[in-house]
Amino acid sequence: MLEIKTAKTRKGKRELEKRAPKLVESGKKTLILHGTKTSAVLNAVLTEIYHLKKGNAIKYSRKNENIKPFEAGGEASLEFFSLKTDCSIFVYGSHSKKRPDNLIIGRTYDHHIYDLVEVGVENFKSLKSFTYDKKLAPKEGSKPFITFIGEGFETVEELKHFKEVLIDLLHGEVVGNLNLAGVDRVYVCTAVSTNRVFLTHCALRLKKSGTTVPRMELVEVGPSMDLVVRRHRLPNDSLRKEAMKTSIDKPRKKEKNVKRDVLQGKIGNVYIPDQKIGEMALPNKAKGVKRERREAKMKNVGDENAAKRKKEDSE
Template sequence: MLEIRTPKQGRAKREIEKRAPKLVENGKKTLILHGTKTSNTLYAVLTEIYHLKKDNSVKYSRRNDNIRPFESSGETSLEFFSLKTDCSLFVYGSHSKKRPDNLVIGRTYDHHIYDLVEVGVENFKSMESFSYDKKWAPQIGSKPFFAFIGEGFESVEELKHLKEVLLDLFRGVVVSNLNLAGLDRVYVCTAVSSNKVFFTHCGTIVPRMELVEVGPSMDLVVRRHRLPDDNLRKEAMKAAPILAKKEKNVSRDAIQGKIGKIYIPDQQVRMKIVLFGIGDTALPNKSKGLMRERREAKIKGDRNKNVVKKQKQKQDS
């Protein structure tokens, strides 16, 4: 029997609640780690990626011998580190004679490998190699723009996959509203060929339409990539059902579209007639004083008729 351990301290309970599934997920964290061998160029690349995502990334400095992406037996340690640090993105750097300056960018779902993209780094230029005024330097935590130039990002499968991974890696927290005053950086990706992309980082000042290259800058050559399995993709793309608020007295028809019912309240005409005293119908109960006046008027009218009748009889006689 497997033992299920539950946290006993409040700090551990709060940490588990942060990692629990939510309708609106937290921002994706990035895990940056090294392989068995890394060159100076690759070490600088990983360091600058960490500085670009310093507010939402974790960097391991020790070498890892057991991590081998694209191999089923070499991804166990990578998934363990993803679970330990609660990171859904990772950047893994390694260097060998067969694949020099090799960079593997991947995503995880439920702390299992989702997809992978392997690129080679060429013509790397660090931030220190660019000279510019400090006012062009982007601020930490600002939201970036992305510019993907080239038809390859829409037609070539490898570049389409690389575009998705780069967007997830550098876009940060997803927001609904954005202040234009905070837009001070642009990532420019140019498709040079069917497997090569020129990647650079530029700074800007709003409202000036001018870009200054602030680094880093490098060429990314796509070597291998692995798309997620169809079943895993369907499971990862599931979204919580949104319970729409029910509209009263509204129905929808395929032909007529949206149909609504309008209810007109009772106008209470009878009550208005009673209040304003219009006509005889306004008095549902006849008062006794009015009945007495009518009776007296009738008696008086009869007396007058009798007097007139007697006078006519005397004149005739």
């Protein structure tokens, strides 16, 4: 029997709550790993991906020999690191004669491999190779725009899958509202061919346009690179169905003075203030008052007639 360990401190309980399943996911953390052998270009790519996702990324600099995501049994170490760091996206870099400057980008579900995309890096340009006004440099942690250009992202199966992975990798924190003044960068992904995507990072400059919507200009700040799709692996149908499952019991807004009963259904409490009838001012022309006056008048007339008859009889 395996021993189930529970948190004994408040800090441990908070950490378990952060890792618990949520109806609305927070920003996904990225794990960046090195293979047995890497090139100078690949090291620069991994470092700049880490800087672009700083705050939501963890980078390990040691070489890992046992990680082979596309091979059976080669994902055990990767899943261990995913569980240890609570990262749901990983970027693994390796370099060989057969696959030079190789990047494997993948996602995990319940800290198990969900899907994989393998790409080759070509024509890489680092941040330092671009000259621009440093005032336009994007701020750390700002929310980016992501744009996809080309029909391949809608028609080619490999690029459709690659698009999903790139969105998860680049979008950052999930927000409900967005201030346009705080958006200062954009990722531009262009489908050059059926297996090649040009990725570049641009700063966003807002200028006056004479209307309420400002005119936007893009200034390339880097990095930029060509990503050639080599292999990809989609999740199986059962795993996809389980990962896409949502909770039926969504949190409802609390209703005051309302409760639900199994037999009677929805029951509401209505509070009525005390009615001080004795202090209410009645109008002069109320029907009840008219009726009382009419009855009193008829009674007085009847009493007078009876008195007159009695007087006549006595005479």
